[in-house]
Amino acid sequence: MNRxxxxxxxNLAVADIGPLDLALQPGECVGLTGASGSGKxxxxxxxxxxxxxxxxxxxxxxxxxxxxxxDWRRRVALLxxxxxxxxxxxxxxxxxxxxxxxxxxxxxKPEVLGWRIDRLSSGEKQRLALLRVLALRPRVLLLDExxxxxxxxxxxxxxxxxxxxxxxxGAAAIWVGHDQAxxxxxxxxxxxxxxxxxxxxxxxx
Amino acid sequence: MIHLSHWDLVxxxxxxxxxxxxxxxxQRQLRNQILVAALRTTVQLLLIGLVxxxxxxxxxxxxxGLISLVMLTVAGREVMxxxxxxxxxxxxxxxxxxxxxxxxxxxTLFALWVIIGNEPWYAPQYAIPxxxxxLGNTMNGISIxxxxxxxxxxxxxxxxxxxxxxxxxxxxxxxxLKREAARSGLIPIINAMAAAGVVSLxxxxxxxxLAGADPxxxxxxxxxxxFLISVGTGLGTLASLGLVSRRLFDExxxxxxxxxxxxxxxxxAS
Numbered sequence: 389m390n391r392x393x394x395x396x397x398x399n400l401a402v403a404d405i406g407p408l409d410l411a412l413q414p415g416e417c418v419g420l421t422g423a424s425g426s427g428k429x430x431x432x433x434x435x436x437x438x439x440x441x442x443x444x445x446x447x448x449x450x451x452x453x454x455x456x457x458x459d460w461r462r463r464v465a466l467l468x469x470x471x472x473x474x475x476x477x478x479x480x481x482x483x484x485x486x487x488x489x490x491x492x493x494x495x496x497k498p499e500v501l502g503w504r505i506d507r508l509s510s511g512e513k514q515r516l517a518l519l520r521v522l523a524l525r526p527r528v529l530l531l532d533e534x535x536x537x538x539x540x541x542x543x544x545x546x547x548x549x550x551x552x553x554x555x556x557x558g559a560a561a562i563w564v565g566h567d568q569a570x571x572x573x574x575x576x577x578x579x580x581x582x583x584x585x586x587x588x589x590x591x592x593x
Numbered sequence: 594m595i596h597l598s599h600w601d602l603v604x605x606x607x608x609x610x611x612x613x614x615x616x617x618x619x620q621r622q623l624r625n626q627i628l629v630a631a632l633r634t635t636v637q638l639l640l641i642g643l644v645x646x647x648x649x650x651x652x653x654x655x656x657x658g659l660i661s662l663v664m665l666t667v668a669g670r671e672v673m674x675x676x677x678x679x680x681x682x683x684x685x686x687x688x689x690x691x692x693x694x695x696x697x698x699x700x701t702l703f704a705l706w707v708i709i710g711n712e713p714w715y716a717p718q719y720a721i722p723x724x725x726x727x728l729g730n731t732m733n734g735i736s737i738x739x740x741x742x743x744x745x746x747x748x749x750x751x752x753x754x755x756x757x758x759x760x761x762x763x764x765x766x767x768x769x770l771k772r773e774a775a776r777s778g779l780i781p782i783i784n785a786m787a788a789a790g791v792v793s794l795x796x797x798x799x800x801x802x803l804a805g806a807d808p809x810x811x812x813x814x815x816x817x818x819x820f821l822i823s824v825g826t827g828l829g830t831l832a833s834l835g836l837v838s839r840r841l842f843d844e845x846x847x848x849x850x851x852x853x854x855x856x857x858x859x860x861x862a863s
Contacts, residue, residue: 438754438847457846462760472755474769483759524760 394560395464395528399443402427402434405585407443412528412560417550419571420564421590422581428564429469431581432530435562436466447527465526469533471517473505478516482523490519493549495542510537518546522553529553529561535570547574606631648717657717661698661724668693668732675736678743678853680840685739688836692735696829697727700821708817726797726818727825730782734826735833738778742837743853745770753848763842771834778830782823789819 395412405427412418422428434441437452437460445452445464452460475481479501488498494515508516514537521529529550535543551574554561565571571578578590609631617624648656669690679685701724705714714720746753749770756766789795790812798815802808843849 436758437845438757440843440847453845458757458760458762461758465760466758468751468755468758470751472751474752474755520759 394448394558396446397435397443398445400431400434400441400445401443402430402439402441403585405430405581406587408579408587410579412562414558414560415554417554417561417563417575419575419578420562420581421566421568421571421578423583424566426581426583427585428581429532431587432466432468432532432562432564435528435530436461436464438466462524463526464528464530465521465524466530467517467521467532467534469536471513471520473508473513476504477501478503478505478508481516481520484523486519486523490522493552494519494545511539511542514538515542515546518549522549525557527557527559529559531561531563533565534563535565543570550574645717645721648721652713652715652717654713654715657715657720660721664725664728665690665694665697668728671732672736672739676740676743678747678855679739680743680837681852681854684840684852688833688840689735689739692829692833692836693728693731695832696825696827697724697731700825700828701727704817704821723818723821727822730822731825731829733781734778734830737781738774738830739833739837741777742770742774742834743841745773746841746848747850747853750848750850757846757848763838763846763848766846766848767838767841771838774834775830778834779823779827782826786819786823789815795819 392413393411394414394416395410397408397410400406400408408431410418420428420431430439433439435445437445437457447455447460447463452464455463473481479485482501485501491498491500496515496519500516514534518534531550534550535546538546547570550561553559563571563575579587580590581587609627613624613627613631616627644660648660669686672689672693673679673686676685680688701720704723705711705720709719711719746767753766753770757763785793785795795815795818797818798811801811801814840852841849
């Protein structure tokens with residue numbers, strides 16, 4: 389095992405999807421792609437230990453089962469494609485009040501914390517959900533199409549914010565997406581879920 | 594007490610027939626439902642009258658225990674069939690029945706031993722009607738609350754899992770839904786207590802007064818029953834919600850909706 393290895397997944401499988409084997413170094417971002425319905429999101433859910441699964445996962449050498457489930461999910465944090473909100477306004481969803489710099493990185497002013505959830509657009513929700521998951525300071529980010537609802541400017545800002553976070557904290561990321569050009573830009577390598585659920589690493593074109 | 598003759602009952606039954614005839618002009622199905630329900634009331638109550646008469650004469654603790662178990666099982670089944678999305682396997686029946694057992698039986702025993710202090714404590718004239726009233730009300734509270742919790746967990750899966758993803762424990766993730774479910778389970782008894790004597794005259798008290806009892810004495814019994822019912826319903830509802838919400842998550846605090854049956858509504862639609 390590599391000394392600097394941060395996150396290790398071995399033989400991870402959920403239903404008939406998998407097995408997935410991968411190792412992430414600090415700061416690394418890998419892509420995960422495949423047709424709609426191929427099971428990418430289910431793999432991410434299994435990585436966050438939200439669904440029963442086979443195989444093993446280790447963070448900094450510690451097995452998932454040896455950590456409390458809530459600690460695991462704070463460290464291996466999932467940003468779902470569709471975010472959930474349960475308080476009336478934005479602010480209470482954040483563990484600590486985010487500073488203005490973090491908010492402005494995605495084009496928000498501090499007033500956003502008082503905004504009502506039912507007035508948010510899907511793009512605003514997606515950007516705020518990204519800020520919310522980063523506020524956990526996770527070691528591994530599981531990103532499910534994090535820029536799907538964003539215009540080009542905001543998508544660029546989100547990519548830059550994620551990149552800065554990985555570089556600054558030494559965290560790693562798994563990025564699920566359809567846009568090959570974007571994945572080539574953000575990820576060092578890419579895995580594809582093929583029909584039948586098998587997963588293989590894509591060769592760089 | 595003025596005895597009712599058969600003719601008195603026949604007169605009342607004629608009124609039901611008139612109602613059935615009138616509503617039958619609106620909808621034939623409604624007429625049949627009224628007739629069947631009226632027939633069931635007659636047969637079931639006559640039968641239970643005979644059983645109670647026999648039981649009171651016999652007054653053997655084993656038979657009283659047996660009757661209590663039958664009542665509990667039937668109530669457990671009622672709770673189960675009221676569920677829109679019930680827990681799979683024996684869990685739905687088990688959770689409902691166990692919670693009712695826990696609350697109704699303890700409260701009834703408490704009332705018999707400590708409050709009424711009758712000799713012998715299991716005298717069926719007290720034990721069976723008390724248990725019946727407690728079971729009937731607890732059954733309502735538990736079935737409403739369990740139904741509410743499983744339905745809302747199903748509908749608000751995203752919200753529950755959203756909280757889990759941010760590092761919440763299972764208890765934290767479901768606590769809002771549990772609170773709402775407890776509230777809806779307890780509303781009927783809270784309403785009954787708040788409206789008692791002003792909007793409604795509770796059935797037990799009315800019955801005692803009709804039977805010639807002193808109204809103040811009847812009222813005292815009714816107050817005690819109301820308190821016992823609310824305690825029984827409250828404890829039973831909380832116990833069932835605790836058990837259901839534990840069952841909805843596994844040891845890794847994952848939301849396990851696969852432990853719920855697909856809803857009755859969905860099955861009918863498909």
